[in-house]
Amino acid sequence: MTLLSVSGLSLGLKHHEELLVRDLNLTLERGEIVGLVGESGSGKTMGSLALLGLLPPAVEVRAGEAALDGASLLSGSGGAVHRRTGDITMIFQNARAALNPTLRIGFQIRRVLTAVRGMPRREAEAEAIRLLGRVGIPGAARVARAYPHQLSGGMCQRVVIAMALAFQPQVLIADEPTTGLDVTVQAQIFDLLRDLVAETDASVLFITHDLAAVAEMCDRVSVLFAGQVMETAETVELFERPRHPYSQFLLASLGAQAPERADQGESETADVGVVAEDRGVDFSLPGCRFAHRCPHVFDACNEFPPLFPAGERHHYSCFLGREIPVVTAARS
Amino acid sequence: MNRFLLRRTLTTLITLFGIVTVVFFLVRVLPGDAAVLRAGPYADAARLAQVRAQYGLDRPLLEQYGTYLAGVVHGDLGTSTVSSSSVTYELMGRMPASLEIGLYAVVLACLIGIPLGVLAAAREGGWIDRVVRLVAAAGSAMALFWLGLLLIYFLFYRLRWFPGPVGRLPSGVDPPATITGMYTVDALLEGQPDVAWQAARALMLPVLTLVIVLVAPILKMVRGSMTEVLATDYVRTARAMGLSRREVLFRDGLRNAMLPVITAIGIVFGYMLGGNIIVETLFSWPGVGRYANQAIKNHDLDALQGFVILVGVLYVLLNVVIDICYGLLDPRIRLGRRSN
Amino acid sequence: MAFTDTVRVLRSRAPRVRGLASPRKHPMAAVGLFLLLVYVVVAIVGPAFVGDPLRTSAADALTSPGATHLLGTDRFGRDVLARAVVAARMDLLMGLVIALTAAVVGSVIGVVAGYAGGSVDEAIMRVTDVILAFPGFVLALIIVAVLGDGIPNVVVAVAVAYSPYFVRLTRSRALAEREREYVDAAALSGNPRWRIALRHVLPNSLGPAYTQATLVAGWAILDVAGLAFLGVGIQPPTAEWGVMVAEGANDVLTGAWWTALVPGALIVLLALAFQMVGDDVQGSRR
Numbered sequence: 001m002t003l004l005s006v007s008g009l010s011l012g013l014k015h016h017e018e019l020l021v022r023d024l025n026l027t028l029e030r031g032e033i034v035g036l037v038g039e040s041g042s043g044k045t046m047g048s049l050a051l052l053g054l055l056p057p058a059v060e061v062r063a064g065e066a067a068l069d070g071a072s073l074l075s076g077s078g079g080a081v082h083r084r085t086g087d088i089t090m091i092f093q094n095a096r097a098a099l100n101p102t103l104r105i106g107f108q109i110r111r112v113l114t115a116v117r118g119m120p121r122r123e124a125e126a127e128a129i130r131l132l133g134r135v136g137i138p139g140a141a142r143v144a145r146a147y148p149h150q151l152s153g154g155m156c157q158r159v160v161i162a163m164a165l166a167f168q169p170q171v172l173i174a175d176e177p178t179t180g181l182d183v184t185v186q187a188q189i190f191d192l193l194r195d196l197v198a199e200t201d202a203s204v205l206f207i208t209h210d211l212a213a214v215a216e217m218c219d220r221v222s223v224l225f226a227g228q229v230m231e232t233a234e235t236v237e238l239f240e241r242p243r244h245p246y247s248q249f250l251l252a253s254l255g256a257q258a259p260e261r262a263d264q265g266e267s268e269t270a271d272v273g274v275v276a277e278d279r280g281v282d283f284s285l286p287g288c289r290f291a292h293r294c295p296h297v298f299d300a301c302n303e304f305p306p307l308f309p310a311g312e313r314h315h316y317s318c319f320l321g322r323e324i325p326v327v328t329a330a331r332s
Numbered sequence: 333m334n335r336f337l338l339r340r341t342l343t344t345l346i347t348l349f350g351i352v353t354v355v356f357f358l359v360r361v362l363p364g365d366a367a368v369l370r371a372g373p374y375a376d377a378a379r380l381a382q383v384r385a386q387y388g389l390d391r392p393l394l395e396q397y398g399t400y401l402a403g404v405v406h407g408d409l410g411t412s413t414v415s416s417s418s419v420t421y422e423l424m425g426r427m428p429a430s431l432e433i434g435l436y437a438v439v440l441a442c443l444i445g446i447p448l449g450v451l452a453a454a455r456e457g458g459w460i461d462r463v464v465r466l467v468a469a470a471g472s473a474m475a476l477f478w479l480g481l482l483l484i485y486f487l488f489y490r491l492r493w494f495p496g497p498v499g500r501l502p503s504g505v506d507p508p509a510t511i512t513g514m515y516t517v518d519a520l521l522e523g524q525p526d527v528a529w530q531a532a533r534a535l536m537l538p539v540l541t542l543v544i545v546l547v548a549p550i551l552k553m554v555r556g557s558m559t560e561v562l563a564t565d566y567v568r569t570a571r572a573m574g575l576s577r578r579e580v581l582f583r584d585g586l587r588n589a590m591l592p593v594i595t596a597i598g599i600v601f602g603y604m605l606g607g608n609i610i611v612e613t614l615f616s617w618p619g620v621g622r623y624a625n626q627a628i629k630n631h632d633l634d635a636l637q638g639f640v641i642l643v644g645v646l647y648v649l650l651n652v653v654i655d656i657c658y659g660l661l662d663p664r665i666r667l668g669r670r671s672n
Numbered sequence: 673m674a675f676t677d678t679v680r681v682l683r684s685r686a687p688r689v690r691g692l693a694s695p696r697k698h699p700m701a702a703v704g705l706f707l708l709l710v711y712v713v714v715a716i717v718g719p720a721f722v723g724d725p726l727r728t729s730a731a732d733a734l735t736s737p738g739a740t741h742l743l744g745t746d747r748f749g750r751d752v753l754a755r756a757v758v759a760a761r762m763d764l765l766m767g768l769v770i771a772l773t774a775a776v777v778g779s780v781i782g783v784v785a786g787y788a789g790g791s792v793d794e795a796i797m798r799v800t801d802v803i804l805a806f807p808g809f810v811l812a813l814i815i816v817a818v819l820g821d822g823i824p825n826v827v828v829a830v831a832v833a834y835s836p837y838f839v840r841l842t843r844s845r846a847l848a849e850r851e852r853e854y855v856d857a858a859a860l861s862g863n864p865r866w867r868i869a870l871r872h873v874l875p876n877s878l879g880p881a882y883t884q885a886t887l888v889a890g891w892a893i894l895d896v897a898g899l900a901f902l903g904v905g906i907q908p909p910t911a912e913w914g915v916m917v918a919e920g921a922n923d924v925l926t927g928a929w930w931t932a933l934v935p936g937a938l939i940v941l942l943a944l945a946f947q948m949v950g951d952d953v954q955g956s957r958r
Contacts, residue, residue: 163569482936
């Protein structure tokens with residue numbers, strides 16, 4: 001049953017014509033982890049901020065709808081919505097920066113409990129310590145009295161996750177939560193997130209540029225480029241049969257291989273054709289945002305491509321339709 | 333924190349020492365005979381010899397420096413050539429008058445500037461924000477002496493709302509007994525509210541002049557600091573976790589934005605110490621600023637020297653206090669950087 | 673702060689007008705520059721178009737602004753407009769010279785401190801600290817009091833008070849530039865250290881100094897006028913706006929506002945013009 005649905009969401013800078021995010025479509029079911037993949041500046045963070053009503057003052061919603069459990073998320077001007085417990089929250093990339101350096105850890109978790117869940121102070125104090133323990137922080141009581149600068153990056157991210165738990169969201173947006181953390185810590189955070197999803201039946205929108213993380217964590221994934229959704233599919237499907245030239249380029253350039261193919265000895269280094277260097281996207285042009293780099297570009301690409309189906313729960317935004325071969329060039 | 337305090341004390345002492353040294357040698361740099369300068373162009377040889385002996389001008393320079401330094405450490409800033417009394421005594425006598433203007437001005441500037449700056453940042457792009465930014469920009473280009481005259485012209489000469497620049501009290505009103513030296517405070521303590529009111533009225537124009545100029549840097553600093561804080565990741569996270577704008581404004585915003593503002597208040601104090609001279613001269617106010625001005629006119633070098641040292645010392649001490657406050661409030665400094 | 677970066681990156685990708693920054697994007701700086709231009713023109717050619725600033729006339733003393741004397745006359749019957757225009761040269765020039773001097777001297781010292789490092793750097797920093805221990809105006813005051821009246825002394829005094837700003841600015845840039853490759857390259861080609869410092873590091877450390885110099889020019893004019901108002905540095909009958917304000921201060925009490933308030937307004941307006949240019953450029957650099 002669909003928990004979060006975003007349709008046709010478009011965002012733009014105020015007083016400017018061009019769109020930052022264009023026709024974003026996403027769905028999230030209960031208990032799912034969906035990945036949102038793209039390079040920096042592709043609009044992944046911006047789109048998510050829109051869902052929380054936390055867009056920066058310079059950005060506005062131009063079109064589209066977003067609803068959580070049926071209730072619209074976009075009503076009210078950005079920032080005016082006082083968020084209630086049980087809906088949607090977000091954790092960000094730089095965890096230490098996400099914590100107020102002059103407030104104690106325990107207090108920062110406690111205030112979410114008192115403000116949003118109406119918990120009395122005594123209870124909130126105890127609950128905060130319990131949550132710190134739940135996210136795997138040793139010596140929770142001591143850490144609760146500490147300040148953020150005294151903790152490591154990984155610990156800070158756990159604290160932020162504890163804050164999110166205090167909020168008890170139905171949907172958690174995790175925006176590059178492990179960038180900058182070392183690999184072992186990264187794995188621990190992933191495990192933590194997976195456990196929490198299993199426990200609470202919450203859904204996670206996992207934003208990242210790291211395809212390996214996607215392979216590990218996500219049930220489904222959407223590929224974003226310059227604010228345009230290029231392809232959406234189940235993870236395995238995307239890795240095995242990427243349809244959009246951009247997805248193919250991503251997978252090829254990052255050397256990602258679907259495990260089965262590697263076993264069969266076929267090189268998945270696809271013959272994607274030459275993808276032009278990034279000269280910067282011209283956001284004012286109406287057509288496909290990848291057109292200026294796409295090796296298969298042709299006339300139709302001057303119009304904005306709708307989503308074409310490519311299989312069960314697999315769509316991509318490209319006029320090549322079924323004409324482009326599935327990418328597996330056996331190298332001799 | 334202790335290491336921080338120690339370092340700070342050390343650098344402060346060096347700076348204070350530097351101030352006294354610089355001032356001493358600066359004044360000695362004067363071309364011409366120091367004795368002539370002190371005694372005046374009409375002094376005869378006998379008078380000159382007397383002056384030389386009295387001020388130790390015939391001693392080697394380093395010895396003069398040593399004597400002076402020793403004197404300063406004991407609070408002796410030399411003797412005024414005009415009044416022949418101790419410079420320290422004269423400065424201390426005039427301090428309360430200057431403090432009265434200065435303190436009221438700084439406090440008022442903060443009381444007005446801080447809330448307005450916070451409001452401007454909270455409603456970024458709104459009309460308050462625009463007005464605040466305009467005032468902050470205009471204030472940085474303001475000339476105290478012109479502003480004072482402008483206010484005197486409109487508010488005294490034309491509108492008669494305030495008394496003219498005749499000093500701390502109108503003639504015919506006796507000052508209260510000296511407790512702090514500040515007339516408003518002393519009069520209230522003495523149970524003389526009418527005297528306190530007269531003193532307050534006399535203060536209004538000079539204080540207003542200073543406040544207008546001092547508010548500008550405060551507005552700029554508060555607004556800037558607050559805007560920065562409101563754009564941080566931790567504010568964004570707090571909002572994402574369901575905390576309301578108002579809660580975040582007061583809890584995260586104020587706390588964190590005020591830290592750099594404290595430093596700004598130190599700068600404002602500096603402006604005030606410098607601007608004091610002009611304001612006191614303009615309003616005929618018997619404070620240390622006007623004393624310094626007269627000292628220049630009279631070539632009263634010791635007096636001028638004493639004034640500059642006083643100002644330098646005050647400024648340095650104030651900045652030390654501010655740094656300590658900052659250290660106390662910011663846990664990153666207070667607790668040192670340790671990772672668990 | 674990822675999202676503000678994204679917004680900025682995306683904004684910068686928007687098609688831009690080639691050439692000089694459009695005045696529409698920087699209204700403040702445009703207005704400021706226009707004002708400065710007016711001042712410069714008036715300073716250069718103004719004196720040819722106004723009456724004799726030195727002509728006194730007891731009969732005409734303290735006439736309010738009107739047809740014959742556009743800005744009135746002062747206590748001695750001198751035409752305020754004429755005197756103010758002639759003073760423009762003095763004030764404008766002083767502001768620029770002081771800013772330039774402070775910038776040049778301060779920048780060189782700053783680069784030396786940043787590039788040399790070690791005890792040289794420490795020593796320079798301590799000295800700078802002592803200079804900054806005084807409010808600028810007070811320091812300038814005592815330096816002029818010591819050196820005596822006269823324009824060069826005032827220039828030196830105020831320049832000394834502002835040099836530390838530049839020392840600090842260029843020092844931090846120099847510290848960064850020092851690590852760059854071209855410095856190594858220059859060293860390898862056998863350049864002596866002083867030459868590397870002055871010919872290579874200095875020009876690249878000057879960036880923030882330009883804006884600061886603009887702001888300092890405005891403040892310097894305020895300081896010079898302030899000193900003159902106190903009777904320090906520049907004395908009557910020299911035509912300088914601060915002197916004019918001092919001479920006219922008492923007139924305000926009798927209602928003759930134009931003798932003091934007009935020259936004062938000119939000072940503030942000029943300082944404002946510099947401020948507008950400096951602030952706007954500073955803002956857009958961020």
